[in-house]
Amino acid sequence: MKYLLGIDQGTTQTTAVIVNELGEMLEKNSAQLPARFPQAGWVEQEPEDILRTVKEACAPLLSKYEISAVGFDNQGETFVVWDAETGNAVTPAIVWQDTRGQSVCDTLASRVDLTWLRQTTGLLLDSYFSAPKLKWVFENHPEIRQRAHEGKLKFGTTETWVIWKLSGGKLHVTDPSTASRTLLFDMNKFQWDEKLLQLFDVPKSMLPELKPSAGYIGDVDFGNGKPLPLHALLVDQQAALFGQACFKAGEMKCSFGTGSFLLMNIGDKPKLSNNGLLTTVGWNFNGQTAYAFDGGIFVTGSAVQWLRDNLKFIPDSSASHTAAMNSKDAGVVLIPALQGLAAPHWRTDVQGAMFGLNRSTTSDDIVRATLDGIACRVYEVVTAMSQDAGTPPPYLKVDGGPAGNAYLMQMIADLLNIEVRVSASVEATAIGIANLAGVSALGTSFEQLANSWKAEKVYTPGMKEEERRKKLERWNKALDAVKKFHE
Numbered sequence: 001m002k003y004l005l006g007i008d009q010g011t012t013q014t015t016a017v018i019v020n021e022l023g024e025m026l027e028k029n030s031a032q033l034p035a036r037f038p039q040a041g042w043v044e045q046e047p048e049d050i051l052r053t054v055k056e057a058c059a060p061l062l063s064k065y066e067i068s069a070v071g072f073d074n075q076g077e078t079f080v081v082w083d084a085e086t087g088n089a090v091t092p093a094i095v096w097q098d099t100r101g102q103s104v105c106d107t108l109a110s111r112v113d114l115t116w117l118r119q120t121t122g123l124l125l126d127s128y129f130s131a132p133k134l135k136w137v138f139e140n141h142p143e144i145r146q147r148a149h150e151g152k153l154k155f156g157t158t159e160t161w162v163i164w165k166l167s168g169g170k171l172h173v174t175d176p177s178t179a180s181r182t183l184l185f186d187m188n189k190f191q192w193d194e195k196l197l198q199l200f201d202v203p204k205s206m207l208p209e210l211k212p213s214a215g216y217i218g219d220v221d222f223g224n225g226k227p228l229p230l231h232a233l234l235v236d237q238q239a240a241l242f243g244q245a246c247f248k249a250g251e252m253k254c255s256f257g258t259g260s261f262l263l264m265n266i267g268d269k270p271k272l273s274n275n276g277l278l279t280t281v282g283w284n285f286n287g288q289t290a291y292a293f294d295g296g297i298f299v300t301g302s303a304v305q306w307l308r309d310n311l312k313f314i315p316d317s318s319a320s321h322t323a324a325m326n327s328k329d330a331g332v333v334l335i336p337a338l339q340g341l342a343a344p345h346w347r348t349d350v351q352g353a354m355f356g357l358n359r360s361t362t363s364d365d366i367v368r369a370t371l372d373g374i375a376c377r378v379y380e381v382v383t384a385m386s387q388d389a390g391t392p393p394p395y396l397k398v399d400g401g402p403a404g405n406a407y408l409m410q411m412i413a414d415l416l417n418i419e420v421r422v423s424a425s426v427e428a429t430a431i432g433i434a435n436l437a438g439v440s441a442l443g444t445s446f447e448q449l450a451n452s453w454k455a456e457k458v459y460t461p462g463m464k465e466e467e468r469r470k471k472l473e474r475w476n477k478a479l480d481a482v483k484k485f486h487e
Helices: 047-062 102-108 114-121 130-140 142-149 158-166 194-199 236-243 301-309 319-326 363-389 406-416 428-441 446-452 465-485
Strands: 003-009 013-020 025-032 067-074 079-083 153-157 214-220 228-235 252-256 260-267 278-285 288-297 333-335 353-355 395-399 419-423 455-459
Touching (some): 003 158, 003 236, 013 047, 025 428, 047 079, 067 158, 067 236, 067 428, 079 130, 079 158, 153 158, 214 428, 228 428, 252 363, 288 363, 301 319, 301 363, 319 363, 319 406, 333 363, 333 465, 353 465, 363 465, 395 406, 406 419, 428 446
Parallel strands (some): 003 067, 252 395, 395 419
Antiparallel strands (some): 003 013, 013 025, 079 153, 252 260, 278 288, 333 353, 419 455
16 A cells, blocks of 8 residues: 655644545644734744644654655745745744735735736735735845845745755745745746736745646655655645545635635636636646636634634634524624635725624624624635636535534535535545645546545535525625725
8 A cells, every 4th residue: 555645734733644545544643833923913933833843743654654755735825034055034934814015015006007917816916925925024124135135045835945944955846826826926827927026026036946736846854864755735725625626627615724715626727707706726737737716714713713712602613513503693793804804805904893782692692693604704705706607516515624513514505505515534635735646656546536535414505595585685784884884
């Protein structure tokens, strides 16, 4: 039996899995990754912590299995800048949730052709992506800018940083899916774009080499003296799309975690959304190209954590299901915009709000309203994707911790009026990147992987049309009011 190591370097933890040649997960291990919040809107991680969690997650698995190939996925837009000679980080890891680049976006908005920007990158001018935050670093730390332009610094997303360290500085690499999250990459030509580099003041010398999403890249050493061949690189959400076997145009998935990220495979040609979605590279290797519509919801699992940690309404996240079922008042509406409204609205200024409170409102009602709000946000993004694609998806595949919340999953199925299929493995992301390494190293076919995908549970819609219409009407009225409040 051949074994594959999949590494999912996520925002709150790093997870490593062992997958066999049939795409079945045999074992997993995780290491928690802390974050810090120095001031409002700033989200940072310690670069060495990212490296440490990768080693900790992998360590118990390396001694037990003869690993044929490694796949590595990453947080996407989170990046580090480090010294090219010493390998020491000169910035923290600035996380995708961080909004310090918004001032850069505001300044550039009048100087750049936003239509050209979208056609080139598939993205919006938003601090979500790496380049505005990197330019903010240059503007606020001129010594870092100077060293970067002298060719003394390297830039990389989290997998680039870790692979650099694990290869002793020999590999400075990324793949097209990750590059397509930076605002520096031409998604049509699969190369760094000179005009974008100039716009964001980024010297090309600090950027990683672009490698295919699958194929032998080089060896990485986790510190046990046994170098392993690296065969696959993807952004975490694209790895989940692959892990959910969404290989055909029109198939889509939603990965639940800190946020919820929905991707729809749109085939081998890029298309731009008319409904507030991004276009991103799914994967690109050996003649296999997939593009995807991308709709990010920044606060879902973290909204449940907010109920648990800040409001003390529930003892743990899983208790949100019971609380919602105990709720007697479905009239409370909560907009969970605790870090702005992302797709399809893109209103970073909007904050969360509640409507419909009265003297009999309980904590259970607010928990229910939070889950309903998450479901409504998912409904909005899937609806936008359906409009852009011209047809609704036949079903929605879901994975991640909150996918185990039966109330939430049923509400999503009811609002969308389609089946919600929960992956038999909550680790679809790590399994996806391991399977992609298997495609490269073992010759595993897409058909084999599609046939091995299993649903643990399927939720079928059961809500009456009148109730569904009323729920969505109340949501839209509340959403309009919140947007108006923040104008």
